[in-house]
Each structure stands twice: as structure tokens, then as C-alpha cells.
Amino acid sequence: MHAVEVEQLNVSYFENIALEKLSVRFMSGQLVGIIGPNGAGKSTFIKAIMGLIPAEATTIRLLGQSTKEARTKVAYVPQRSAIDWDFPIRVLDAVLIGCYPQLGLFKRPTKQHRALAIACLERVGMQDYADRQIGELSGGQQQRVFLARALAQEAELLLLDEPFVGVDAGSERVIIDLLRTLRNEGKTIVVVHHDLSKAADYFDTLLLLNRRVISIGPPTDVLQPHIIEGAYGNPLAFLQKAEVSS
Ligand code: ADP
Ligand code: MG
DSSP states (O other): OEEEEEEEEEEEETTEEEEEEEEEEEETTOEEEEEOOTTSSHHHHHHHHTTSSOOBOSEEEETTBOHHHHGGGEEEEOOGGGSOTTSOOBHHHHHHGGGHHHHOTTSOOOHHHHHHHHHHHHHTTOGGGTTSBGGGSOHHHHHHHHHHHHHHTTOSEEEEESTTTTOOHHHHHHHHHHHHHHHHTTOEEEEEOOOHHHHHHHOSEEEEEESEEEEEEOHHHHOOHHHHHHHHSOTTGGGSOOOOOO
16 A cells, blocks of 8 residues: 555646656655655645645545545644744643544543653653643754644654754654664554765655655665766765754
């Protein structure tokens, strides 16, 4: 089964073509990395398959269903820069939002829901922060809370856009270990990532994008100097300190 199936995806922002004739499939149960230079269309790809921006495609299937049908089983964590961190919400409540598919919007969370949310915070090592405001946390702690929310949602497919940007090394370890555990439990995790030096270690499959599919496959196949040079204009791009992506 494919967790993500996209055929002939085109996305434009006015006259600017962001993605062109993009066709990709991700097997379920894999940890997939999406790499590519700044402005390559990585975030656009995630937003398009989530149905958050207008897109044209012959097929977009998530978990074998339309995006709308699959929505409750898909968790999406946008890029840090796209999140309003000043929004006043407690950590526990941010995680409880993950329970809403089971809960329905107008029912109050029960004791069991709270217990589930706490258990999810424990899995990411954030149980002691349940009563804090999300804006008071460090970048790494905030990402962990979003992961806890995805756990509470019992999502089958996780789409994470640059989850390691602005995250300390300790949190990065916690997050990647958890993503591996989830993958081993059969979930599919798609991560937009710009640090090529870690890409081989982190991912089962890599998609190298630059408006189109440049390469897709096992990291050793994709991270070839001539392929990287074709996409980044520099065969040693993976040695460079990554830019902070827009
Ligand atoms: P990446 O995530 O790979 O850095 P994006 O998907 O954010 O790339 O952007 C792809 C291209 O689309 C870039 O040229 C970017 O400038 C453009 N773009 C992205 N979002 C918008 C928008 N809201 N309006 C206009 N152009 C956009
Ligand atoms: Mg981006």
C-alpha cells in the first residue's frame, strides 16, 4: 500500500510555477525525507497534498483515500515560521486538540482524553510542561508538543515540515528516535529536511525536489554528487551549513 500517491501535480502562485508534473509514491511504513534547495517547492508539496492550497493533479491519495477522507488520520506540522507562537494555549490543550477527531468539536474532553494527552506528552518527555503556555517553550520543546498532538490523534501519516529547524541537538535526538519508533509501529512519516549531512542516517527513502522530481529512492542512490550538483549547483552542498528555509 502507498501512504502517499501523487500523479501529475501542478502548483502555481500566480505566474510562478512552484511544482510541475510531479508524480511520486511513498510506501507505507517508511520514514521519508524530502530534500531540495530553498524555494524548491517542498513546503508547497506538503500543503498541496493536505489540500491547503489550490493544486491541480490527476491523483492525490493519502492512505489510499482522498485527502478529505483521510484527514483525521493525517497529522501535519507546518514550518516553525508559519506558526503563531504567541497564540495563548496551554501545552496540554494543544495536545488535546489531537483528540478532537474522536471527540467531536463540541464535546468536552473526558478524564480518559486527558490521560491520553498526558501519556502522549510522556512519550516525548514533556509531561512536566503540561500547564505551560506554548509560547514559553524552546523550539525543540514546541516540536515535541506538536508530535505529542500527532500521537494523541493516532495519526497513520505524519507530515512534518522542517521539524529540526530551531531545535537543540537533544530535542533532535528525542524527535528522530520517536519518529523511528513510530515508523517501526507501521506509521508513515514524511519529513521536509534541509540538512543533507544527516539525510542518509535518518531516512529510508529520499525525495529530491526542485520544482520537479530530481531523484527518489534509497539515500545512497539519491545522495550522489552528480545528482546533488544538478539540484543545488554544487556537488558539496551537503557540507554547507544549511540556510534557514523560508
Ligand atoms: P521550499 O519549502 O522548498 O523552500 P516553497 O514551497 O516554500 O519552497 O516555495 C516554492 C516556490 O513558491 C518559491 O519560489 C516560493 O517563493 C514560492 N511561494 C511559496 N509560497 C508562496 C506564496 N504564498 N505566494 C507566492 N509564492 C510563493
Ligand atoms: Mg519550506
